[in-house]
Amino acid sequence: MRRRILFIAAGGVLLIIGILAYGLIYAVTPPAGGVSSKTITLKKGTTFRQVALTLEKDGVIEGVTRFILLGRVFNAGHQVKAGEYCFNLPISPWRVLRKITRGQIKTYTITIPEGYALSQIADILDSHGIVSKEDFLREASSAEMLSRYHIDGSDLEGYLFPDSYAWSKDSDPAAVIQFFLRRFRQVYTPEMAQRAAFLDLSEREVLTIASIVERETSDPRERPLVSAVIHNRLGKGVRLQSDPTVIYGIPDFNGNLTRENLRRYTPYNTYLIPGLPPGPICNPGLSSIKAALYPTPVDYLYFVSKNDGTHHFSRTLEEHEKAVDKYQRRRKR
Numbered sequence: 588m589r590r591r592i593l594f595i596a597a598g599g600v601l602l603i604i605g606i607l608a609y610g611l612i613y614a615v616t617p618p619a620g621g622v623s624s625k626t627i628t629l630k631k632g633t634t635f636r637q638v639a640l641t642l643e644k645d646g647v648i649e650g651v652t653r654f655i656l657l658g659r660v661f662n663a664g665h666q667v668k669a670g671e672y673c674f675n676l677p678i679s680p681w682r683v684l685r686k687i688t689r690g691q692i693k694t695y696t697i698t699i700p701e702g703y704a705l706s707q708i709a710d711i712l713d714s715h716g717i718v719s720k721e722d723f724l725r726e727a728s729s730a731e732m733l734s735r736y737h738i739d740g741s742d743l744e745g746y747l748f749p750d751s752y753a754w755s756k757d758s759d760p761a762a763v764i765q766f767f768l769r770r771f772r773q774v775y776t777p778e779m780a781q782r783a784a785f786l787d788l789s790e791r792e793v794l795t796i797a798s799i800v801e802r803e804t805s806d807p808r809e810r811p812l813v814s815a816v817i818h819n820r821l822g823k824g825v826r827l828q829s830d831p832t833v834i835y836g837i838p839d840f841n842g843n844l845t846r847e848n849l850r851r852y853t854p855y856n857t858y859l860i861p862g863l864p865p866g867p868i869c870n871p872g873l874s875s876i877k878a879a880l881y882p883t884p885v886d887y888l889y890f891v892s893k894n895d896g897t898h899h900f901s902r903t904l905e906e907h908e909k910a911v912d913k914y915q916r917r918r919k920r
Contacts, residue, residue: 618648624675635665672686693756694755698750699747699751702802709724723763728741798867801872814882892915
């Protein structure tokens with residue numbers, strides 16, 4: 588009798604070992620097939636069984652039941668993260684399980700150009716499927732978001748630092764914005780904040796000046812000079828008369844700046860209002876932020892485009908008029 592019990596027990600142990608061995612072999616053995624790549628989107632609220640069915644249908648795994656049992660062993664049923672996944676086949680079920688429970692979602696590198704406005708950035712993110720334009724703009728102007736990051740203004744214009752970022756599709760708008768703001772805080776150093784205080788400028792005023800510099804010239808060598816003109820005019824109480832600020836205040840601007848536009852009152856028309864506009868007109872890069880904080884020590888008050896990407900700078904209105912005649916009026920005639 589005792590021998591029989593030992594025999595049954597030994598058989599049970601061998602059976603368990605066999606099952607475990609079979610499970611282990613299944614977990615680490617990729618399905619047969621050629622080398623390929625599959626991109627699969629797992630949506631929120633999808634059950635683990637539906638996940639397994641999707642993976643089998645697209646040839647990522649073999650054996651829905653076995654994959655579900657593997658998931659149960661590791662309590663993975665409620666750990667699957669929604670998102671877009673890229674699987675390089677063949678791949679073992681264990682690696683598939685680890686990928687979808689760790690949320691190793693496929694990301695896309697998106698480059699935000701310097702000088703893009705909030706709405707333009709929203710267009711880029713929407714076109715790549717990262718987040719919808721409407722959701723992004725709503726989050727970027729929410730009182731809760733502005734309060735959380737101690738930003739004085741009606742939206743995050745100026746604070747979305749232009750750089751290359753890696754995001755997944757259908758990202759949370761708040762999470763996307765956090766990437767921007769985290770990068771901005773890395774770039775806008777305590778030394779910059781001290782310099783702004785020395786100039787008696789708030790952070791928002793620095794970004795406003797930097798955004799005007801960004802839109803006025805694309806030449807990094809000229810940015811400290813453009814900044815000097817802005818600082819000098821502000822110091823003398825002279826209106827900035829900046830075309831980019833006027834354009835920013837015109838909804839659906841068609842690309843043609845007219846005299847009527849210059850005479851039309853908006854909070855951003857610096858031909859009519861004194862001082863700086865209410866806030867940034869774009870999201871400036873590091874070069875323009877530095878230029879706003881460290882203008883060249885010159886007494887220029889004017890500049891005009893030379894139509895080659897650079898500008899002519901003048902100290903007096905008489906010099907400026909001559910430059911305008913040379914580079915603009917004569918060219919038009």
